[in-house]
Amino acid sequence: MPASASLSGLLWRRPAWRVAALISLPAIWFVLFYLAALAAMFVSSFHTVDELSGQIQPGWTLDNFRQLLGDWTYGRIALRTVGIAAAVTLTDGLLAWPFAYVMARYAGPRLRPALMALVMLPLWSSYLARVYAWRLILAHDGALNWLLHGLGLPAASIGYSNWAMWIVFTYLWLPFMILPLFAALERIPPSLLEASSDLGAAGWRTFRRVIVPLAMPGLVAGSIFTFSLTLGDYITPLLVGGPGSDFIGNVVYSNVGVSNNIPFAAAFAVLPLLVMAGYLLIARKLGAFDAL
């Protein structure tokens, strides 16, 4: 009997071994290149950089965290990041409703996949291209002001501001909200809605008491992406944010690229990790993982 056949027989008789054999390679990769890297970041956040030599000093100090907490600049940056991520999530949560609802309830069997493809396309088309498009649109001599001028309205100067970031992030991540919300709405059996209206609930009441609670897991699943992707961005603030619109990511980015202070960058990056850990725990309670 060839060795491969006996190995195959062994794995057949022991399903647990089969699972272990399958998962070993991706598990090793995941532990070695993801979890260990996150751990290294955490450890590195307690190191310091020697000011003269620029060498990383291993050891355990809270200096980086003390510096972050002691300087209100970093507090403002953290609040701005989390605040805009929350505002973007709320806006996308509202904007996604009509689209997902029409897709799930009114679109026919031919229109539905077409709408799905239309939502998917911008999601996968170049991220930088879409940010750059808005940089040009919102610029002083851009398409927005051209349109406003044509309508006889005063020019808007929202380019390079927090408003610009809010618009661009909302635009970038909207498909991430539409798709899981649609999936959740599609799963609601029509009989449930009929039952609700038979029992006397008018359209709005059925929506509020039946549809919204059932769509919640999909909405929360979408919000994980809109929130997390905004929280970890630094490209959009650089390209469409103005002066003084730094995100946590920008501080991290410049400390790695320019000042070469990796421990300090790592320390600030611990914050989004904690925020997301909290967010994911709440999302799990709301049943979002069944909708992912």
Added chain:
Amino acid sequence: MRFDLAKTLLWASVIVILLFLFVPVAIIMVYAFSASNIQGWPIQSFSLQWFARTFADDEVRAALFLSVEVAVVATALAMLMGLLAALAVYRLRGPGSEAIAFAVVLPIALPGILTGMALNSYFVLWGINLSFWTIVIGHGTFCTVIVYNNVIARLRRLPPSWAEASGDLGAGPWRTFRLITLPMLGSALGAGALLAFALSFDEVIVTTFTAGAQTTLPLWIFGAIRLGQHLPEVNVVVCVVILLTILPVLLAQRLMGRAALLHK
């Protein structure tokens, strides 16, 4: 039929949202055909000159090749690991299986800056120089999740009776996998691979932290926009990249869509 105000408003908002999603993409694509090197709107005169100049630019070509190489290697790794992980997680039962299923999607659920910063401090800690392979390691991780998501979604829709029937007819697990499971997973694996390629080809947030002195195409675009240099070439690159990423995505949707119909 009675005029339904709510329904009309809903359809109107669908159209507004579609415009919101597509007008910026359309505008940026039109810029590629502008003759001017000033990025104002409306575009004064049109020309194809920047296409020729961009294709002749060695920097752009080198960046494009690096991006394709990274995407090919990362996608190949992701196909193998995503498939294995999906087959394993699908078979997991009992306590802890939910935790593992959750851990697998962490690289796309957590902000990209974390993956980037984590890998950067990791490589620095071990004294590993940033290279082609450090980019691949970063991309391989999140590309795996994309392939995994596609394959596991398909596995959950497959009737388990098929594999059981194959076993009852005397096929061993490897033979069942080769003749039954893999062909049924094929299109999901293909769709996952296309999406993984598109994602890797476009990735910039993690790549900045793992590329060192190398320049992938997105890093070239980012650098050029920031410095305000070569903007007409950026317009052309961006236009071509949008067209190139549309193809694999449409193809992936076809693969998944047709397969979804098969199993309904």
